[in-house]
Amino acid sequence: MKKIFSFLFSFLGILSFSQQVSLETLLNDKISIRALEVYDNKVWYSGTDSKFGFVDIKNPQHQKQMKLSEKKLQFRTLAQDKNSFYAINIESPAEFFKINKKDLSSEIVFRDTVKTAFYDALHFVNNELAYTFSDADKDNRLKLAVFKNGKWSSFNNNIILNEGEAAFAASNTNIVSAKKYLWIATGGKASRILRMNLKSNEIEAFNTPLIQGESSQGMYSIDFYDDQFGIAVGGDYTKQAENINNIATTNDGGKTWQIQASGKNAGYTTCVKIKPNSKGKEIISVGDQHISYSSDFGKTWKKISDEKGFFVCEWADGNTVVLAGKDRIARLSLK
Template identity: 70%
Template sequence: MFSQKIESLETIFNDKISIRALEIYDNKVWYSGTDSKFGFVDVKDTKNQKQIKLSEKQLQFRTLAQDKNAFYTVNIESPAEFFRIDKKDFKVIGIYTDTLKTAFYDTFVFANEEMGLALSDPDKDQNMKLGMVLIPAQQIYDFNQTSTKDKNNFIKFNKGEAAFAASNTNIATYKTKFWVATGGKASRIIKGDFASLESHIYNTPFVQGESSQGIYSIDFYEDKFGIAVGGDYTKQEANINNIATTNDGGETWQIQASGKNAGYTTCVKIKPNSKGKEMISVGDKHISYSSDFGKTWKKISDEKNLYVCEWVDQNTVIFAGKDRILKMKIN
């Protein structure tokens, strides 16, 4: 039975900005966004806010990652500049620039204190570009080139297949494993291990075939159960084959709630300590909740223009999108 009720939903931040990446640290919501903006809002004392510009250029950030000492982000378009922002003094340094014309960064996450993963759209030969970002050495290796010496074995995206820079959530990690979700002409799962450098590609029954279709967001509980959401951003009401789950670590996917959900969805997050049973998701036109491992969904809000969500604790969720950040309390 669905029992979650919204206790409160308040706007804690307003600005002229589009936000598609969030991190929680020190009881604050940290964001990166358009116009080179980066900053935080205190979850409990929302008047406690700070914002800086990472560059004099009008860069657009859709990624944000953190280790224990710093935040990291990369702007989406070429030349793609990687920035490190110190958590103590907000000192900003550039650590790498990707000058490839095809560079377009969709996601940046940390798997552990030493290893970050940054995903770009494929290169001109359709090779996957997944950068393994080694901290503190500040070196970046291409997983594809590191994991195989034989160029015929590179992980190749199909023509028209890429990832979506929608909410910084099309990579999930657990220990040394990672999963990358794609969309467009094909919607697949690439499963890799950055310790063994092994990788596998699995097809999914997700809606796919058009450049606007596919998986937009994934989340995993440990290494077996995973949830994938998405759809078609040009047809927001379409809700066929846009939610799927896996129980075998991403090898096979089962469609859930087809025709019985609120439509196009950009971000999904499993509730802490729920072992995958409970999760919240957000799309441009809805906030939805599942309390049965993603099998059924209930729309709990009609809030519009939100793209990304993150749990602060078991009763508090942060949402962000166009020009604002919201805090939801759930009982």
């Protein structure tokens, strides 16, 4: 059944919409969803038990679900170009699925059979170029695959991760790109930003002040408005109420980061998304225990919902955010 939750709040920092916020469930299912895409006025998702499908944002009765494999695969990645969706299962062997947007037929176009394969995020820079990265092999080298000239292949690089430095497949949002750069966020015992120049393919590594040092700590999600302004969020999933040094912003393309709202936010956060055309001013974020909003470039935050169990979010338009997580997809309307 659909459930609609409406409530009023007053907060001087939130000026871009009036004071009514509503949350409507679009899909209920036995599934965990950590990756979604918006296309053709629909929320497309991949999740547990090999499930892939969509639900119409405005007409939730219009929905479809299929299984990409007879095996019970777990998908935590999803991305798209103009003709297809792509999804990669976690764990080995990692199979790269291509799903045709017209007829939803699927095929496996690449495999990684290395035992340590575990793909954390997948991102298309444009219709011809995409990157995905996996947990490292024994040599601790950054493990990337690239989609170029219509096919997938390994991407050689010289970046060595620190001991205990990895990434979190929490919301498919620790890779993002703008015009000049692509950024990758790591976490764990070290939490750094890896920045690739898309023209030269040179990768630089920058330290961050976010909480780190334990395997459960660090950045979980990043987003950039342009080649200069970006935001990173995370925390410690084993201590979700803690909110010290778990949000940071950059104004120089990821070289340096400034902690924001330390001790004054809703805690552990798995996904952050900058509102399109807001110049970075308006931002939505979700964690297992909250939905939060900033109207001042991430400097201050207002918890706008106590709804639990959301892992990933995306702006569908200027007043609508779609969210997914444990057993459901929902639409958040900001009016």
